[in-house]
Amino acid sequence: MGAMQGQSMNGTTRSRRGHVTSMGVSSRAMAEAHQAVAFQFTITPEGIDLQLSYQALHQIYHSGVRSWKKRVSRMRNRVIKGVYPASPSSWLFVVIAILATMYMQSDPSMGLIAKIQQHLPLSLHVSLSLQGQTMLSALVFSTVLWLSIILALRFCLKLLLSYHRWMFEKHGRISTTTKVWVTLLRLLSGRKPLLYSYQTSLPHLPVPTIKDTLSRYLESVQPLLTGPGFERMTGLANQFESSLGNRLQRYLKLKALWATNYVSDWWEEYIYLRSRGPIMVNSNYYGMDFLYVTPTSVQAARAGNTITALLLYRRKVNREELKPSRVPGTVIPLCAAQCERMFNTTRTPGVETDVLQHWQDSEFVAVYHRGRYFRLWVYHAGRLLSPREIQFQVQRILEDPSPPQPGEEKLGALTAGDRIPWSEMRKRHFSAGVNRRSLDVIERAAFFVTLDEEEQGMRGDDPAGNLDRYAKSLLHGKCYDRWFDKSFSIIIYKNGKNGLNAEHSWADAPTVAHLWEYTLATDAFQLGYTEGGHCKGEVDRTLPHPQRLLWDIPSEVQEQVSRSLAVAQVLADDVHCHIFPFRDFGKGRIKQLRISPDAFIQLSLQLAYYRDRGGFCLTYEASMTRLFREGRTETVRSCSNESCDFVKALAGGEGLEQCRQLFRQAAEKHQNLYRLAMTGDGIDRHLFCLYVVSKYLGVDSPFLKEVLSEPWRLSTSQTPLQQIELFDLKNNPEFISLGGGFGPVADDGYGVSYIIVGEDMINFHVSSKHSFSETVSSARFSLSPKDSHRFGQQIIRALQDIVALLSSAENNGAVSKCPPQTKKTL
Template identity: 50%
Template sequence: MAEAHQAVAFSFQITHEGVQFNYDWEVLHLVWLSGARSYRKRWARFLNNIRNGVYPSSKEYLFLILSIVLSCHFIFGIDPSFGCINALIKHLIEPYISPKFLWLPSTGCAILACLIYSLVLWFAKALLMQYILKALLMYKGWMYEARSSKGMSTTSKLWVMLVKALTQKEPLLYSYQASLPKLPVPSLNDTMKRYLRSVRPLCKTDEDYHRIEKLANDFQHGIGKRLQRYLTLKSWWSSNYVSDWWEEYVYLRGRQALMVNSNFYGIDTLFVNLTNKQSSRAANLVHACFLFRRQIDRQELKPILVQGLVPLCSWQYERMFNTVRIPGIETDKLVHYNDARHIVVLHKGKYYKLDVYYKGRLLQPKEIEKSLDKIIADEASALPGEKHLGALTATDRVTWANTRQDYFMKGINKISLDIIEKSAFVLVLDDKDFEFDTNDPSKLDRYGQLLLHGTGHDRWYDKSFNLVIGRNGRAGFNCEHSWADAPIIAHMWEFVLSYEYTNLGYDEEGRCKVGNGLEPPSPLRLKWDFPETLISTIETSLKSAEIILSDVDLKLVMFDDYGKGFMKKCKLSPDAYIQMCLQLAYFRDAGEFSLTYEASMTRLFREGRTETVRPVTIESAAWVNAMHDPSKTNEERIALLRHACNVHQRAYQDAMCGKGIDRHLFCLYVVSKYLELDSPFLKEVLSEPWKLSTSQTPHGQAGLIDLRKNPNHISAGGGFGPVADDGYGVSYIIAGEDFIFFHISSKKSSNRTDSLRFSNNLKKALGDVRNMFLNASK
């Protein structure tokens, strides 16, 4: 009851001696600080919205315009408004404003009219600049040209000059949002041509191809035209014709467990181990996370610019913190809270609320460290049901939605669940070591498994992300996928790791260096009420989660024979190079070509997320076949590889520029469902399994650490579970010039896949391609 007593800031009672007032100055002061902080944030947000609303213009232009107008009107006697200022005085200010302010003289009326006219000019100028910038950003010719000045066309050079001239002012995080163009709807004819070309190498016979070709032609000249019209109409009034449906139908309506099937993970820097103290590492990373959140709230975070010039959409950053996915019977719901002053710490099955703000300021690492030490030192046992509570978020969504409705909508359970769901994020202090040993690859595999799924109950999979710290101080995260894509959380992870390394650090004993030793409030352990029926449901959910995680076959590969440096010497795109090696490895593994998914971003457009690149092409298949044809020379194989890489690179560029295949067909399918129209073509396209699902994790996208000076500060990237029951999930990161990390996942229950076998085929493919170039050079 001590917590309840401390929460009373003001009370009164009536006695025979009169009314007696009781109040606690400290609590009232905390209430005042909280309110003041809230209003400061609102005011800062208001000012930032104005700055974003007029970007690439700025307030300096307003002062300049006002100065010119006032000088012309009062000093030179010139009317710069062509009668507008006098009309404002005559029809607005004198009849409506001046009578209410009797003290306003005629000079004041003129100044007010000049101010209103200057504001109108300023907003008109800002809108004009925004539309000009939007028109410039619609140009995508630069994507297909070499980055050097010699390789760029005159049009692109002129375009670069104009964009630079318009964007000289330092932008805020969301400054470009109003200027980003909308994602265009590709023409139906273009999408059909691209689709048919992409499936040609997957068809085993000509009859198979002709059947698909007929379905596509019937669709294109039949209901496809009608569906396209509806989709075009949607693109006119929506910010992005794909993103809302993609989030709803691909993520939120999925009824299977989030663990393994949707959530993904990220891993620590492997060659830099700053401390082995769990609470110290966690304190520094938590502090850095909140600094990153502060930059998002204040919009001080610089938007990512392609080639330092073209902005990427920053919309997804908004939901990084204070966000939770609420389970539903038919569909889930993403809920984002404006602010959260606390995190939830999960340690040995016990949940704690930890306030990271005290007396109006963010706690320093040393202060957070003290609170975490108290949590680790707590030897109390978890309650029956509490230890495995997280398994509810790891089971299917319908079970969790029903359980949440029955047991967590009232009483102490609702209070504690609200604390978890409204927290900034969940910090997991794991009771296992996260290990890396170059002589024992299985330790790195286990590291990835613990981050991907843990034990099935020691993560809160609904939160936007879980920051996970191993017992030995190594770290990682588990991320819910619906709110954003991997590059967004990767940006935060890059900031956190670099800030820890360059600004925070540890003393000789591995403890936090930053902080003044203030004694923070003690963490509050959450309380629960677990009836027997709820405990039974939790245990059933745990068994379901354990079945899922026990089927995961995850293999992490640190490939250090060569890296990006060698690929550049071959004058090939590193991504295209790796994708071709993946095709060669898969062909050797499965004995055939299969539909392959590579994620590409569409953040060059407003609210853009991802598009699919299809690496299996006629050209890639020709090269893979040539690698097994003894009659082909190395020169012929290299020529085929170069052609295949160029075709793949063009497809990747097309996807980034809104000329993809799969998101267009997906949206046409959604329209057909709304209209209750049956399409055999769309049904077949959307039911095709992605046997090989691949994604590249960006490395150093914000350039916060110079890898030439800190070559060991490379991240190992992250991974995800397999998409198809008999397929592979492959994530890779090109770390520096000499390392590539691969995260390969599959299911043990499939007799067609084996992650270790695929990793061996992949390493052999990478080696064969290198030898092919070396032998040709000799």
């Protein structure tokens, strides 16, 4: 007991000493906090002594003016998008047309104007002349007619956007119906839309029939199951369809009648927010900087331009000045709902489920450097700071000599570990006082910025290895120097390289990729740098210093930080990333062979996996359903009967012509699966929602339970390059984006992300877990523990073999058979 008491006393002494030290270190921050108070008063015997801070009042005034400007802008945009595809000025046109017709002694209302005039309030009959009453009645009729026309146009636009047959027509064989449809869609979409103009005109996601979903499901698992296994699964599916399935379907259709999207809210809650494990690696994903160039090596300057570019994008989102995303090469709009929570958003932990919190505005960003947290104001006197001023403020943070407060340095590990302990700590120790105020700054910030002390990128004597380390750094860092709960965090490295880590629940990768493309392009090509590598613009050196956040972190929280960090560190150490640019050919060569680039790559991944593991697996490819309102993703099950037939034929050395024919059949099958997923006829989201309904009803389905428990050992996703116009790859070919990646979905599987850049390059991101690699190495194949590297080599080999196969038809000297392929690379 005496030893324990002594230990407790020593701990108390250390805690107090640390608290005194932190208060001394933070004296300047406290002084700055006092300056931010608008007024102070004290009661004295002589009366009340009132002290005003005109600087603070000035800031409050400008902040209020900016807030009101945003409100007016939002109201204006609501009117404009509320009448789309018409325009507000079209009301005047309708009024003039009606009045002109009446002037010509004709009644366009067929007596309705006279009836409106009869039902005007008695007070108007007394105060207005007969001509005035007629004019008012005509205005009322014109307005009702105008609103009716708008509703009719929006209904027609919704019907047009519900037509998806165009997607299934072969290139160059467009039907007359589709040609007419395109013409009508162009006419209705002729006026320049705002970002959210199409939202109310987008169709709702349809609920597929039980029969179609089960049929497609059984077809997808047929190549993965043995004969008896497939017969058993067929029996389970038939039993589900004849008994529970139709009952669950009725409830799901009922939800689809009143819900904007019958999938998205459940998908967000049950797949993301209810997950109680770490979101680091398991959920969050990353985006990389340019591959070959770094615009500046000055860390503060890169931060200045990057932060500015992100805030300019936020301004465009708030003003709805961004063009709505469309299906590439068409006028067909995609849902923009995911943009709404891009900034000022945080995922807050809970015991059973997390909650996404979004604030309308934020005038600052949260910055982490060397274990300290800062609030960096990005607006001053109602204006956005220039890139040079933000660089100046960031440099102040970099030069700040103050040490971290006790428990502050690794506090971010709470967001990297399990969710329940973080929820409990947040409720107990961050709900009031100084901790609450500092946590509010982080959570309400526009986004999070880490000024990393490391250098990253493709550099030095080991560029390939450094790329792998660069990816791991973006995915998890030190497990405590990112705030994984923020909608996204920006990482600025010591050598000027940058990157992004994004939380997944609020949006999918294409939305974040669009933001990141704009940021990189604006940083490099619009904002630019001086010859010395500094940001452009003037500096107001009287700007107040960035505000140091204060904490009072008790020992209980510090102990939980250590436990969360241990959990996160095990997860981070286990994941292995391999990033490589493939330069042998790109989409230019693939299109010459008249093959979809995505289908080509997906079949190459099937071949690579077969050679790597000696078999096939359930394969997940992310497709989007943003043709529908609030659509997110759907699964394309890339492993099909056709793809397996092709892979086995190529591996078995079958004839060239037969392999080519099987490949084209597999590619066409994959394209059809992708089209079905995009148009609402996918498999997995429907089965997922049926499973949720069964849980709500408290009924058990062996079929759904088995389907939802199947592991995705190969999880793949394409990062689309959406804004080609921002990157002049002909004149600036070195400004090539590396894209981004994610961790493996299954412990014994691979995560593969790829981005098709320009005509001659494809960048790949491969992830796996060391723990599985070591198990395989010792138990089965004696393989190298670096699975991601090995699988990357298999991908390269598969790409080369398939393009050689398809190109051999152009070569008169081709041999008649494919060479036998080994099933393993040892």
